[in-house]
Amino acid sequence: MIDMGEETMTAENGVLKTQLENGLTIVLKEMHHAPVTSFWVWYNVGSRFERPGHTGIAHWVEHMMFKGTPQFPSGVLDRIVSREGGQWNAFTWIDYTAYYETLPSDRIGLSLQIESDRMVNTIISPEETDSERTVIISERHMSENRPTFHLFEEVQAAAFRVHPYHHMVIGDETDLKTMTRDDLYGFYRTWYAPNNATVIVVGDFESDAMLAQITEHFGNIKTRPLPDLNIRPEPDQRGERQVNVKGPGDTSYLTLSYKSPPASSDDYFALALLNAAFTGGSALGQGGSSNKSSRLYKSLVSTQKAVTAAAWIRPTADPFLYTFIAIPPPGSDLTALEEALDAEIARLATEPITQNELDRARKRARVEFTRASESITGQARMIGMAEVLTGDYQWFETALAKLDAITLEDIERVRATYLNKDKRTVGRYIPNVE
C-alpha cells in the first residue's frame, strides 16, 4: 500500500491497482525471479468500436502507431527496443488493442517513454498511410489464402446481423481501399486517451518507484471526452442460420457456432468448463493440448467420422461465439459428420457431464494456468485482458477458484441455455469440384 493522497488503491496478491487523475488505470505486479519487466498499454478499443465504411480501422491505427512521432520517427521505435534486447509487439482484437515491450528491467524506462509519447504524438502522415494501406491489404490477402478465414468471416457475418462482431478485425477490403488518413487520425484522437487505457506492468521492479515513473510520463496527458459508443446489441436469434463457402482445395470444414456469454457473465466459466470436459478444449481460453480422451474425440475421430474435432470459447466483452470445428476424412463429405456432431452434442442432455469428467477438466485447467503464468509477458497479457474485459484484474488470477465452485447443475444449466440449435450458425467450407 502506498500513500498517494486521494488516489484509491488496492494491493492484493502482491498486485497493486490504482488510477491517475487523468483516468489512466494502472495495475502493477512485482515478480523478482528474473531481471525482466513487461510493460503494456491496453486501449479499450477494438473492431467492436467500428462502423460500416470504417471496418479494420482499429487494426490499421495499431499499425500506424509504429510509424512515428516527432520524438521517435518512423523506423526508430522497433530498432531502439530491439537494440536493448527487448521483445515488442502489438495486437488488435474485437475488444481491445494492446502494445507491449518486455525488456531487461534496467531498460524499462524506454518503454514508458515510447508508450506515453505515442499515446498522444503519433503523426499518421498521408504518405505513411498510403504505404501501409498496401501492407494491410497484403495481410488480408495472406489470410484469404486460408479456407478457414473465409469460413469464419462468413459465419461471423451471419451470426451477428446488428452487432459489430459482424466483421473481422482486419476489415473489409473495400474499406481498406477507401479509408483516409483523416479517418485514421480521427479514430486515434478519439480513442487513444489516458481515460480509455490501462497500463499493466509485471516483473522485476519496485511498485512505488514504477508508479512514480508512470506518473511522471503519463500524468500530464490530458483526459479526453469519450464519445458514447452506443454499440448495437445483437437481437435474439430466431432459428438456425447456415452459410456455405466454396473455394479451392480438397478439404471440407464444418463449424457450429453457438452464442457464448461475455467474460463478465457468471455463465462464462461454467460454459468454458463444460467445453473443457466435453471436448478437451481449454477452460482458460489458452492453446489446447491433446484431447484424445474427450467424448468429442471418441465419438467423432475414434469412429473415423472426422480426422480432427475441437471447440473453443474465448473471453469477450459482449456475447460472442462458442465454436466447434471438425474436418471429415479424405473423400467424405460433411453430411455424416454433421449428423454425428449434432448427435453427440444432443447426447449431453441425456448423458450429462459426470463428476469425473469435471474433475479432470479442472486438473487440466490447473496445468494450463501454471503454464500461462510461467513467463512475465504471459502474466501481463492475462492480467491486462482480464482488466480490460471485466474491469477486474483478478478475473484471470482467480479463475481456478471460480472453476472449483462450478457444480454439475451449473454445467447442465449452461448446456441447456447455450447449446441451443436455434441460436447457432452452421458453417460449411466446400471445396470446388474441378
Add this chain to the structure above:
Amino acid sequence: MSQGSYPNAQSIQQHQFENGIKLLMYRNPASDLVVVRGSMAAGGIGEPREKAGLADFAMQMLMRGTQARPFEQIYDDLESVGASLGFSGGYRRSGFGAEALIEDLDLVLDLAAESILRPTFPADHIEKVRAENMTGLQMRANDTRSMANLRFREMLYPDHPYGQSADGYPDSISQITQDDLIAYHRTALAPDGMVIVVVGNIDFAAVQAQVAAHFGAWRNPDYVAPIAYPDAARPAETVRVHVDMPEKTQSDIVLGLPGPRRNDPHFMDVRLANTILGVFGMMGRLGQNVRVKQGLAYYANSRLSSSMGPYPWQVNTGVSPDKVEQAINSILDEIKRIQNVPVPASELADSQAYMTGSLPLSLETNGGLASVIMSMETLQLGFDYLDKYADNVNAVTPAQVQKAAQTYFSAEEIVIAVAGPPPA
C-alpha cells in the same frame, strides 16, 4: 535469469547411463511445471522416395497403443492429469516433448518409455493416422506458403535428403505398411546417443532414479544409426520454379541456399549477417525495404536455423501476384548490398545488442531452458555456450559479416520458388 546464472557445466546436472542415454537436469524453482525433452539419433534421412514420411509416421504411431496400455488408456492417463506428451520425427533426430506438474513426472516418463520401447502399431490406428496425414498433405497442397517451401527444398537439394519432405507425399503415405513401421521401429530407435533433458523444480537424484527405472534396461542390438548429412552443393545459376495455385489471392515466395552447418567456424558471422538482413527490429533490411518503404508485403524476413546439416538459409515473403518480380528484385538488391557494402559498425552493434540482450527472455520458461540445454548437447555447442555467447556475438566484425554474406548468400546462384496464381 541474470548473466552468471545461465545453465552451464556447473548448474546442469549430467548423468551418462550405460546404455548410451545422457540425462541432463536443470533446476528452476520458479515454476511448478516440469518440462521433459527426449531426442534419439533417428530419423527419415536416407528414406527411399516411395517410403518418404515413414520415420515421421512411425513416431506418430508410438502412442497409438503399447504392450501395457491401449490407445484409449494412454490418453486417459495422460489427459486426466493435464499432462502432455507428443512425438515427432526429423531427419537425423527424433523424439518427444512432455509437460506435467511435478507430481505427474513419473507418469509421463513411464508413458514416454513405454511408447518408445513397446509400441504395438495396431492396424486400425495405422489407418486413422494415415487418414489424418493424408488430410494434412491435402491442406499442404492448398497452402501457398507450404507449397513454395516444398518446391524450394526440392529444387535446392536435388541430390540431398533435405530435398525430400520428412512428412512424405500422398503416394508414399498411402503405401506405408504395418511391416514398414515395425521394421523402422526395430532398427531406428535406440538408447545409443539419446539425450533426455528435464527442467523444473526437481530433485536430481529422484529424477535420475525415475529415468533409470523407465529407460535404464533398454538395449537395441538391431540399431542402425542414421547416415551423416552429406554436403549440399549450391546451384550454378538461378533456379526458378512456379507452383500454379490459380484461385489464391496472394503469392508466396521462398528463396535461398544451403546454409552453413552449426559447427561451421563462421556460423556466428552468418547469423549476424542474417539478423541484419532480415530479422533485427521489424524484419531487418528486408522488412524496411519490402514492407516499410514499398508497402509490398505484410512479412519479408530471412531465417537461418541451427542444424548439424547444411539446412537452408532462406528468405520468405508473401505479395500480390502482380508484385512478385518487384519483391524478388528488391530482395536480391538487399542481398547484393550486404555483400558489396560493409555494414556500418553501428548497425552491426544494434544486431549484436539485440542478440545478446534478448537471451534472458528466451530462458524465461522451462520449455525455453529445456530447448537450449538440448541444443547445447545435440548441436555440440558445449555447456559454456551461454556463458560465452555474448563474447562470441560481440567478436564479429563488419568485415566478417561482409565475408559471410559473400560466401553464404548469393543473388545469382540461388533457388527461387513462387506459389500462387500463374504469372500474367
